[in-house]
Amino acid sequence: NIDQLKNRDTKDKLDEIKTAFTYGEVVGIPTETVYGLAGDARNSEAIQKIFSAKGRPGDNPLIVHIHSVEQLDDFTELRDPKVQTLMTHFWPGPISFILPLKGSMLAGNTVAELNSVAVRMPSHPVGHAILEHVGFPLAAPSANLSGKPSPTAYRHVIDDLNGKVYGVVASEPATFGLESTVLDCTQYPYRIARPGSITKEALESVLEETVNRHETGAEKPISPGMKYKHYAPRQPLSVIEGGLRNNTHIDTDGDEKIGVIAPENCREYVPEGAYFISLCSSEDSHREAARNLYAALRRMDKSDVDVIYIHGFSKNAETEALMNRIYKAAGDEVIKDDHI
Ligand code: TXA
Ligand code: MG
Numbered sequence: 001n002i003d004q005l006k007n008r009d010t011k012d013k014l015d016e017i018k019t020a021f022t023y024g025e026v027v028g029i030p031t032e033t034v035y036g037l038a039g040d041a042r043n044s045e046a047i048q049k050i051f052s053a054k055g056r057p058g059d060n061p062l063i064v065h066i067h068s069v070e071q072l073d074d075f076t077e078l079r080d081p082k083v084q085t086l087m088t089h090f091w092p093g094p095i096s097f098i099l100p101l102k103g104s105m106l107a108g109n110t111v112a113e114l115n116s117v118a119v120r121m122p123s124h125p126v127g128h129a130i131l132e133h134v135g136f137p138l139a140a141p142s143a144n145l146s147g148k149p150s151p152t153a154y155r156h157v158i159d160d161l162n163g164k165v166y167g168v169v170a171s172e173p174a175t176f177g178l179e180s181t182v183l184d185c186t187q188y189p190y191r192i193a194r195p196g197s198i199t200k201e202a203l204e205s206v207l208e209e210t211v212n213r214h215e216t217g218a219e220k221p222i223s224p225g226m227k228y229k230h231y232a233p234r235q236p237l238s239v240i241e242g243g244l245r246n247n248t249h250i251d252t253d254g255d256e257k258i259g260v261i262a263p264e265n266c267r268e269y270v271p272e273g274a275y276f277i278s279l280c281s282s283e284d285s286h287r288e289a290a291r292n293l294y295a296a297l298r299r300m301d302k303s304d305v306d307v308i309y310i311h312g313f314s315k316n317a318e319t320e321a322l323m324n325r326i327y328k329a330a331g332d333e334v335i336k337d338d339h340i
Contacts, residue, residue: 021136030171077100142179182196235301
């Protein structure tokens with residue numbers, strides 16, 4: 001049934017999607033970051049379906065998606081003009097804001113019983129049209145099985161959730177390919193709970209004040225979702241710090257079949273016989289790498305390789321979110337330059 005929404009007229013499709021949500025069904029929808037698994041944020045049974053379909057721990061709250069800022073009056077306290085400045089500047093787009101929760105409109109399980117809520121207005125034309133047509137807020141985590149790489153193409157949603165959800169809206173692959181930046185605005189200075197393509201530097205230049213960086217390593221994760229294993233293929237994955245070009249570490253002596261994910265212009269450094277997936281054209285094409293990362297991890301997952309190596313990009317503001325996801329996918333398994 002998951003393909004049933006594919007070849008219909010837009011109006012009919014939007015009507016069917018709205019009806020499905022009204023009846024508490026959950027549907028995969030496209031956004032510019034990754035595909036989301038959406039349901040009526042006010043309906044606890046719909047939200048329970050989302051958690052069950054993904055196998056997601058119930059203490060990990062969902063992001064609530066809207067099409068207009070007026071909707072926020074129904075369920076958040078939005079008194080801070082600086083948050084409104086950020087919303088005006090970056091919405092619709094790939095950033096979520098954590099705000100104080102207000103009232104009882106949202107189902108408790110949408111926000112994992114917290115007193116805050118993450119909200120986002122996507123820019124994807126189809127995702128936005130769905131939110132507008134539906135009218136009520138839609139809770140939507142990424143539409144993958146919990147722990148697997150997020151879906152950047154509708155086929156990924158089918159691979160993970162076929163038979164578990166009402167349907168998926170088939171659209172183009174996501175343009176950004178990494179989940180939204182999550183900015184916690186319930187504390188001051190605001191703090192990045194999850195890095196994304198809207199960087200700390202971009203936020204600071206609009207705010208004209210400091211934004212705190214997300215916590216890494218052993219520190220307590222601020223975003224409940226950050227504490228779980230994430231984005232991971234089934235095989236062990238190692239990051240080659242400093243990039244493939246400088247690396248001689250990949251051990252080719254054993255019987256293990258090796259997979260390598262790296263920029264196209266590093267192909268010559270891939271060991272002979274390894275299964276190579278090109279992530280982007282060059283080491284500087286980090287946006288392209290972000291767009292292709294999850295599809296590459298999923299292809300490796302499906303392949304017969306035993307171990308995976310992935311190119312580590314040079315660290316700067318622009319690659320922070322990309323490297324954050326790569327490290328998480330690797331479970332922080334890193335090959336340092338000094339091992340070479
Ligand atoms: O790009 C995205 O954000 C995608 C698309 C579908 O919008 N959604 C997404 O949702 O990535 P999800 O559920 O996979 O990630 C939501 C993240 C989790 O790390 C969660 O813990 C955090 O946001 N989060 C949500 N509500 C929160 C809250 N009230 N306080 C702290 N963290 C929160
Ligand atoms: Mg997710």
